[in-house]
Amino acid sequence: MKTIKNLGLSACFMTILGLAACGQDKGSAKKDTAKISGNGFAVLELFTSEGCSSCPPADELLAKIQKEAQGKDIYVLAYHVDYWDRLGWKDIFSSANYSKRQQQYGSWFNSSQIYTPQLIVNGKAEFVGSDEAAIRNAISNQLTTKANISLVLHAQPDGGKLKVHYQASNAVKGNNLLIAVVQKNAQTKVERGENAGNTLSHVQIVRQIQNEPLSSTGEGNSIVELPKGFDTQTWEVIGLIQDQSNGEILGVAKADLGVGAIAKK
Template identity: 65%
Template sequence: MKNIKIWGLTTSFIISALSLAAFIGIDKTPAKKATTKVDGKGFAVLELFTSEGCSSCPPADELLAKIQQESQGKDIYLLAYHVDYWNRQGWKDVFSSVDFSNRQIQYGRWFGGSQIYTPQVIVNGKAEFVGSDESALRNAISGELTTKPNATLALQAHQDGEKLVVQYQSAGALKGSSFLIAIVQKTAQSKVERGENAGRTLSHVQIVRKLQSDALNATGNGSSTIALPKGFNAQNWEVLCMVQDQTRGEILAVAKADLNTNALK
């Protein structure tokens, strides 16, 4: 295990990742975050950075699926981002995007260190763990579910052809926060033919297919429009929206868009 926390990478990719970390050049002292503990009032957003080309990632994908099964009725929200930097190892992950790699790099900046690796999971934009570390992840979830958020978010969404229009109402967010829309495919399977997972059929849940970030309206009330990925439908996909502090990376509020109603939720 390396101090820079890069698992399962080839030597050449470790060198590339180290170069990237050096390029980022960030302060290693993480910002402290104030929290208020109130039982049963919080939420937990889990953002997993994974890849079909990484042999260490399937256990993290399986853990995410396990938590999904157990999280019904709880304020737990799951997002799996497939990064693109593993594609150079012989297998192109069809779900991968440079946008997701860039989001992970941004988290590296927010956390004040060069923590760029797979599988990595971020909880509420405040803490990071190895994606397959079940004990650490469950402890983080429990802590966040008892942390009362200072901001709120309500949504109203409707599909307009190949676009989705999302209207939102938010209160309590910090000035300069962003409004994020994640278009999520609930499940998928892939037969991997090359790379470290060659010959395996991998199952995925909560696959982010598109992520869009807009400046949160200064009044807290606004509207965003996002182009929908090919194959989108209301039954097998979902839309998750977040308000995120762009200074520290903390997720301040989260909500799912109900595509079957026009009511704010």
């Protein structure tokens, strides 16, 4: 069983046998989102599930940070894992691909166990997803760490597909481009499982991910399948450049599908 330094936080751990163990949530300190305007960025990846009773506080914290992050170099992604689905409630947003991504982080972090809610910042540090003070501190630290790689994305929906052109500067061999298609908001009335009877709100739900090696020049084109219900107003596309040797996220960009403008870092 994995040890968490702050025993006051709540998390549910999945052992190798698939059993869950949950701690008690005693709350966390409140602090303003980092207001630093530096040369860095913070990518927050939350692994969560509608079937996990410890996850709603982390989902709520992510929503608060997302709201405060407007205009800042903070990028939020919520992956709904599928290993909770067999325990009473099937999360409609869950995917085995997101569980595999979390398992890959376990390999990069040299950890044999995975848990929810787990939040990873820039692919370098992991926290219980409701540990507000630690997460905000990590965001502040990353915003002051200058990015060495810049990424520009141009994305254009075409029927049921998304045509993506990317250009990465200073990219090196061993880096991959991950393209995430994200639904900005959703609500679910949970009927069974640990959250039975609750209506859960979600933000920045990853509905599709595509992971591929960067081209040797750092520039190329990709075609991504679009999920059912996609539109250019309530969804967005975020691209990450990730070191495949250790999981560190080196660059990030978001495409504004409404007007075609591109934000970059």
